[in-house]
Amino acid sequence: MSEAKLGPAPRVTVRAPAKINLHLGVGRPRPDGMHPLSTVYQAVGLYDDITVTDAPDWSVGLTAAVDGVPLDDTNIAIRAGRALVKHHGISAAARITIAKCIPVMGGMAGGSADAAATLLALDRLWDLQTPDEELLQLASTLGSDVPFALLGGTAMGTGHGQLVSAVTDRTSVWWVVVLSDDGLSTPAVYRHFDELSPDAPNEPPVPEELLEALAEGYADEVGDLLSNDLWEAARDLRPDLVDVETKLRTMGADGVLLSGSGPTLLMLHDNVDAARSAAAEVAALGYRCALAPGPVAGAHVVTYA
Ligand SMILES: C[C@@](CO)(OP(=O)(O)O)[C@H](O)COP(=O)(O)OP(=O)(O)OC[C@H]1O[C@@H](n2ccc(N)nc2=O)[C@H](O)[C@@H]1O
Numbered sequence: 690m691s692e693a694k695l696g697p698a699p700r701v702t703v704r705a706p707a708k709i710n711l712h713l714g715v716g717r718p719r720p721d722g723m724h725p726l727s728t729v730y731q732a733v734g735l736y737d738d739i740t741v742t743d744a745p746d747w748s749v750g751l752t753a754a755v756d757g758v759p760l761d762d763t764n765i766a767i768r769a770g771r772a773l774v775k776h777h778g779i780s781a782a783a784r785i786t787i788a789k790c791i792p793v794m795g796g797m798a799g800g801s802a803d804a805a806a807t808l809l810a811l812d813r814l815w816d817l818q819t820p821d822e823e824l825l826q827l828a829s830t831l832g833s834d835v836p837f838a839l840l841g842g843t844a845m846g847t848g849h850g851q852l853v854s855a856v857t858d859r860t861s862v863w864w865v866v867v868l869s870d871d872g873l874s875t876p877a878v879y880r881h882f883d884e885l886s887p888d889a890p891n892e893p894p895v896p897e898e899l900l901e902a903l904a905e906g907y908a909d910e911v912g913d914l915l916s917n918d919l920w921e922a923a924r925d926l927r928p929d930l931v932d933v934e935t936k937l938r939t940m941g942a943d944g945v946l947l948s949g950s951g952p953t954l955l956m957l958h959d960n961v962d963a964a965r966s967a968a969a970e971v972a973a974l975g976y977r978c979a980l981a982p983g984p985v986a987g988a989h990v991v992t993y994a
Pocket residue numbers: 710713722723724725726728795796797798799801831832833834835848849850875876879948949950951
């Protein structure tokens with residue numbers, strides 16, 4: 690009788706990027722409370738890695754402790770896993786391990802990245818061969834930003850952000866990502882936007898000029914056209930951000946932007962050397978920061994063992 694050889698348990702790791710919104714046009718809330726958006730997403734090079742292995746029950750862990758990430762069933766990665774299992778009518782569960790580099794509650798969609806990565810990782814682990822359209826549809830049930838984390842690159846987002854379509858982006862830029870010690874709640878920022886903007890349109894307009902600048906590859910024009918309708922609400926809720934923003938604006942970047950609902954701030958540079966010098970200046974002021982290229986790919990498999 691031949692001896693059974695036990696190999697390592699099958700394991701899949703998927704990497705998913707953070708996102709920023711080059712343009713975030715927000716309309717008047719719909720009856721369900723969600724806001725219609727006209728947004729231009731860009732995936733940038735800060736990543737979470739999700740590793741999944743087959744397990745008798747659902748569980749989630751972190752490779753290093755990170756404040757604010759729930760380690761129970763409310764973690765969006767477990768919600769994604771359960772949604773995939775339900776979609777296929779199968780009985781299965783997994784251990785999900787998150788290596789977190791995307792700031793939590795930073796307006797960079799780290800939770801959404803984890804959800805997208807989990808969908809893809811489990812699909813590959815169990816060889817479910819879920820068609821892309823079904824993965825995107827499942828993603829949209831988990832959160833408005835989750836479909837974009839699957840797609841990556843640069844894309845137009847409409848509906849409440851869940852309807853995504855790739856746009857031509859010939860720029861290749863570097864972002865200085867200025868981190869904040871405290872997070873901001875997305876629903877709180879949207880609520881305050883409503884108070885500040887009673888006349889918001891039902892359908893926020895498409896940012897045609899920005900789309901043209903992206904297609905032409907003019908990073909400096911893109912810098913001038915960055916905009917975020919949630920910025921005023923975030924400044925009100927976090928007045929400390931105004932001082933940081935004022936300092937960033939003196940540093941000669943091609944553009945300065947609030948990432949999504951904040952509080953992360955961003956500086957745009959069209960080359961890595963300029964971004965590195967700006968990051969050194971930011972660090973000298975005592976702020977934590979990171980460098981991230983954009984655009985980058987959406988969720989993708991990095992280890993399949
Ligand atoms: C603001 C944005 C910009 O991309 O990103 P973040 O700053 O959170 O990363 C998104 O709209 C956040 O998307 P996401 O974080 O996926 O939100 P969801 O889970 O779908 O919704 C969380 C809550 O945000 C509010 N919400 C979200 C999206 C939207 N179009 N209108 C809303 O009013 C609702 O209060 C909702 O209950």
